[in-house]
Amino acid sequence: MTSETAQEPQYFSITGADPREWEDMIAAAAESDEDRLVINMGPHHPSTHGVLRLVLTLDGETVEEARLGIGYLHTGIEKNMEYRTWTQGVTFCTRMDYLMPLFNETAYCLAVEKLLGITDQIPERAQVIRVMMMELNRISSHLVAIATFGLELGATTVMTNGFLSRERILETFELITGVRMNHGYIRPGGVVQDLPPGSITRVRELVAETRDGIGRLAKLLNANPVFLARTRDVAYLDIRGSVTLGVTGPLLRAAGLPWDLRKSQPYCGYETYDFAVPVQHSGDAYGRHLVRMAEMTESLNIVEQCLDRLAAGGGPVMIDDKKIGWPAQLALGPDGLGNSEQHIADIMGSSMEALIHHFKLVTEGFRVPAGEAYASVESPRGELGVHVVSDGGTRPYRVHFRDPSFANLQAIPAMCEGGQLGDVIVAVASLDPLMGGVDR
């Protein structure tokens, strides 16, 4: 857009686009001698990973220009969080990027804990549980990435295999957190509750099952000639382009830069685990696939190390500070999860002060000192950053998320322009954007 048009007021139609943009485009196309075609792909399209809109200018089969339209899933999550307590914020941010709920929660809680100045007081067991849950979540997210990759290339078998393995992980999540998705399990100060009985054994079984599942997927895809023909040297993006565009995660590691926040800026005690950062040097869609496959195996190794530490048992999972930690450990009653009967007997029968404290903490929440903090975690899609600002109250003044899908998505024109139309699907699939995270 030229500087003159930028001065004019902007008009937006209900679909969010400037109506004159289409008119300009149509007029320009009519004047031109070239045989160009502008097609609109999405926001309702089976292979755009959600409600992503792509406006593609084609010259025959070649993509001359790729433009992105986002915002079709804008949910106002960041705004809603400003009207809830710090603890309730977890419930909202877990629904942003719905394939990595536990990463959203952890990133948010790390930022809140940083602002509270309690990072060192988080119990060891809570940190280990966080790491274990995050790594299982990384596998389930990568499984969906690979499954939908296959689906978008037309291979339903890949999808069914990926979802089969993922289903086992979700079952384990359900055992530990109570729900399959959108857990709200990790809270500022620790985690909601300790692992239920039998979960260590279950996760051990899961590791073996998932290893099988990953092996099957690798056998199906890694040397598959059709898959290779569709993905090799497609959607190329080198290190320089990736760094310039702020691309992180498997895309950056597939370009050859071993940048992983778990190694470079460790959090939750990642420096104490033994794992490798898988790197490829091809910078193409196939390289990204290989990085994801290798990362899943590494995640399983981390989960096994977590299990060894957790098997010892014991220890709190919530911070000792009674001003922050939930007043009672939860217990499972006949009508579901709730405060333990012992705690209810205490606050209702013997201690008025405990009742007041419980009431204040649950209804009003805790106060966070004024200031701002930034925390980031290495999510399955790249660097997930959280910037929280507090004015000293019981609710956030502002919470902003640096979502990896959002930053990665701007690499689409760089990957697609000059390539074939069919490769746009591969580029988007290899990028694995999640519109829930992009639009929030």
Add this chain to the structure above:
Amino acid sequence: MGIEEHLPGDFFLSRVEQLAGWARSSSLWPATFGLACCAIEMMAAGGPRHDLARFGMERFSATPRQADLLIVAGRLSQKMAPVIRQVYDQMAGPKWVIAMGVCAASGGMFNNYAVVQGVDKIIPVDMYVPGCPPRPEMLLDGIVKLHDRIRSERLGHRRVEQLDEREAAALQGASGVKR
């Protein structure tokens, strides 16, 4: 709809109704309309574990013109609302809509400027499936209930009577006062 709407006689029509209801309910073609978290659970329902193919529904249609069931899976933003209306209008009748999850049913926990407070503000909904997100079993339950409903659907003038009856029942249920 089609020629079956204009068949004469009640006895003959009831047989055609049964046949049409059985045929329609046994091979619904859902449109792929995943929006958010629920879309992932919808895909899980189509996966091998929950196997939507048992109900003749594994063929998710990429084009709305070849679909007769719209599963609105996830939160509907204001920006997406015109798109969903267009997709619904492009579907050929008879067609049905499932609002999957609380966001699609009522806006859910996102009572704010960005989210449409229920897709029934945009398109008519036949079945609401609660949950955040509803597990695949719940979606299957909603689908089975919708099948029952489709099977008992009337044709022609009997359809008009049935709709009146349903509306009266719904009004009575809502207010508790007989019309």
